[in-house]
Amino acid sequence: MDIAIINRSHHPLPSYATPLSAGMDLRANLDNPIVLAPMERRLVPTGLYIALPPGYEAQVRPRSGLALKHGIGLLNSPGTIDADYRGEVGVILVNLSAEPFTINDGDRIAQMVVAAHEHVAWRPVESLDETERGAGGFGHTGKE
Helix, strand or coil: CCCEEEECCCCCCCCECCCCCCCEEEECCCCCCEEECCCCEEEEEEEEEEECCCCEEEEEECCHHHHHHHCEEECCCCEEECCCCCCEEEEEEEECCCCCEEECCCCEEEEEEEEECCCCCCCCCCCCCCCCCCCCCCCCCCCC
16 A cells, blocks of 8 residues: 655654564654653654545554553554544653653654544444343453
8 A cells, every 4th residue: 555655754764674564663753852751741753744545544552662661651542643634643652650761863652553444324223233242341251
């Protein structure tokens, strides 16, 4: 799939790290390092602007290594970039650890997955079909 992209960063375009990767790493595009204090959140710019085709979204997801090793996550995760958005791709990082964390220019801060989606047409009804689960919610299957 061909997607139009403007790269105003001084980093390479996002790419797949391995042949079977689903996501492409996004890099911080910074003039100066950002220090995230514990429990602080910040919108980190990437310098990227994309034009997705209709029927597609880009999902911005956390990087597992940052989460496990440093307690760095993404708020609004996965973040959705709609096909009609033309602004800069930004990443909302949060420091869930007890230590400050420094983000440097070029650091891989998130991953982006491009995925197809459907639009739905609601069909109002008076009742829904029965299933074995029914209205069972969180934890309804119990422990084994």
